Amino acid sequence: MSQKQQESVNQTYQKFAQKQEPKIPVAANCIKAFLIGGAVCTFGQGLRSFFLHFFNFNEQTSGDPTLAVLILIAVLLTGFGVYDNISQFAGAGTAVPVTGFANSMASAAIEYRTEGIVLGIGANMFKLAGPVIVFGTVAAFLIAIIKTIWMQVAGG
Amino acid sequence: MLQGKQSWMFTTSPSIASTGVVGGPFEAKGNVARDFDHLFDDLWMSETSFENAQKKLMEEASTIALSKINKQPEDIQFVFAGDLINQITTTSFACRTLGIPYLGLFGACSTSMEGLALSAMVIENNGAEYILTGSASHNAAVEKQFRYPTEYGSQKPPTAQWTATAAGFAVVGRQGEGPSMTSATLGKVVDRGMTDPFNMGGAMAPAAADTVEAHFTDLNRDPSYYDYIITGDLGKVGLPLMKELLREKGIMVTDEQCLDCGTLLYKEDQKVQAGASGSGCSSAVVYGHILNRMKNNEMSTVLVVATGALLSPLTYQQKESIPCIAHAVAIEQKGVGSS
Incomplete structure (x- = not known):
């Protein structure tokens, strides 16, 4: 079979397979993500108000203990092996808030603990979270440059 | 003997003399739990890593297969086996324990039949009296290599599959009572x-x-x-x-x-x-x-x-x-x- 014929056979199959594939329920997933993600954020807001009213925190600083508590809960749920089950249901609802970031680090740390503290946990903890930090920093850098140039041109 | 382009016909009926089948806790809740010889109630299987647990699955399945027909490892001439972990190391470790001359196979999830076909062919041609063949996988060990960490909260699509924690080994011998x-x-x-x-x-x-x-x-x-x-x-x-x-x-x-x-x-x-x-x-x-x-x-x-x-x-x-x-x-x- 020539390469062209092979490609056509491949494409025919890929289209056929795609047609038979069970579809990802995007709409239902979005609704679930919205509800669960919203619930996580509402809970976070509740925590923030709690720290604001009952402890010595102000509007700016009350976010810190709130994040710490959410991270702690996410890490504990990861360790107990239930976070991934919640995520299968909630999708982006548990991935987008700070809990998703905590889960990505805790799950990688748990996964590689049999390879030792340095080469296992240390080397792999940021396996999933690493790209977020890298591209977050790169994006911040680019935006900062654009802002600086803009200020020079327009604001000068 | 070769038949057609890529098939073998076996005329001496090499047969499956015995099998050993083991699984993990998730398989114990499964549809065919009764068909397992042994089910571990913990994913670690008293081992220090999931890779070692997969090795244990192999050792256990092999031991059960041999014990059912009262054979010792030295009664078996060869073992043809493999798994999914890098360089099929867990199979090599299991075969270190068994001490049987060993050919490592890699056919991913087709390894079971790759091993069975080769075993039947060698027995058919009097290359051995008994051959042990089989394969194993461990959910946590395999997912770790191929996918995200098992506790990572990613939403799997409906086409995804679940890596089984299981091992199946068979002793293949000359014509006998088995299939x-x-x-x-x-x-x-x-x-x-x-x-x-x-x-x-x-x-x-x-x-x-x-x-x-x-x-x-x-x-x-x-x-x-x-x-x-x-x-x-x-x-x-x-x-x-x-x-x-x-x-x-x-x-x-x-x-x-x-x-x-x-x-x-x-x-x-x-x-x-x-x-x-x-x-x-x-x-x-x-x-x-x-x-x-x-x-x-x-x-x-x-x-x-x-x-x-x-x-x-x-x-x-x-x-x-x-x-x-x-x-x-x-x-x-x-x-x-x-x-």
């Missing part, structure tokens, strides 16, 4: 350019169809010869695709005739998306559940088509498509039905 191998067809690498590692069934279906078609062409048979055609781990997504591909080629398999180990292993409510996968899936289901059903006279002639996706995390990251393979072995229970 015997009558023919085998070795598959070639088939790649239809599928790239999604969360849809292995869709990627492997063409390889399965290719091997089944070659089997019927080489042996000049049609599907009615077999009670069942049993695929390895095509799952809910891949199995209908294979049936469709075969029917397009004029090989009219029936829906009742086609079973898949990946859909047999777990119950509906176990939330494994499209079904089970892993090199332990077909070996455990065939050497346990299927052979038991043959012994109970529920089946007499089956064609087992174990399917393997020969990808690695590296090839996936480099945007390569998924090369797939399937090997088929015909197993027949003598004295039952007609053949």
Whole structure:
């Protein structure tokens, strides 16, 4: 079979397979993500108000203990092996808030603990979270440059 | 002997003298739990790593297979086995324990039938009296290598499959009372350019169809010869695709005739998306559940088509498509039905 014929056979199959594939329920997933993600954020807001009213925190600083508590809960749920089950249901609802970031680090740390503290946990903890930090920093850098140039041109 | 392009006919009826089938806690809650010889109630299996736990699955399955026919490792000439972990190290460690001359196989999830076909061929030609063959997979060890960390909260699509924690080993010997191998067809690498590692069934279906078609062409048979055609781990997504591909080629398999180990292993409510996968899936289901059903006279002639996706995390990251393979072995229970 020539390469062209092979490609056509491949494409025919890929289209056929795609047609038979069970579809990802995007709409239902979005609704679930919205509800669960919203619930996580509402809970976070509740925590923030709690720290604001009952402890010595102000509007700016009350976010810190709130994040710490959410991270702690996410890490504990990861360790107990239930976070991934919640995520299968909630999708982006548990991935987008700070809990998703905590889960990505805790799950990688748990996964590689049999390879030792340095080469296992240390080397792999940021396996999933690493790209977020890298591209977050790169994006911040680019935006900062654009802002600086803009200020020079327009604001000068 | 060679028949047609890629098939072997076995005339001396090399047979499966004994099997050992073990699984993990999730399989214990599954659909065919009764067909396992031993089920571990903990994923760690008292080992220090999941890779070692997979080694333990292999050792345990081998030991059970040998003990059922009162054999010692020194009674077995060769072991043909493999798994999915890098450089099939867990198989090598298990074979270090066994101390039997060893050939490591890699056919991903098709390893079970690759090993069985080779064992039957060597026994047929008097290369050995007994050969131990089989494969294993461990959910946490395999997912760690191929996918995200097991506790990472990613939402799996409905085409994804669940790596089985299981091992199945068989002692293959000369003609005996057990079910015997009558023919085998070795598959070639088939790649239809599928790239999604969360849809292995869709990627492997063409390889399965290719091997089944070659089997019927080489042996000049049609599907009615077999009670069942049993695929390895095509799952809910891949199995209908294979049936469709075969029917397009004029090989009219029936829906009742086609079973898949990946859909047999777990119950509906176990939330494994499209079904089970892993090199332990077909070996455990065939050497346990299927052979038991043959012994109970529920089946007499089956064609087992174990399917393997020969990808690695590296090839996936480099945007390569998924090369797939399937090997088929015909197993027949003598004295039952007609053949």
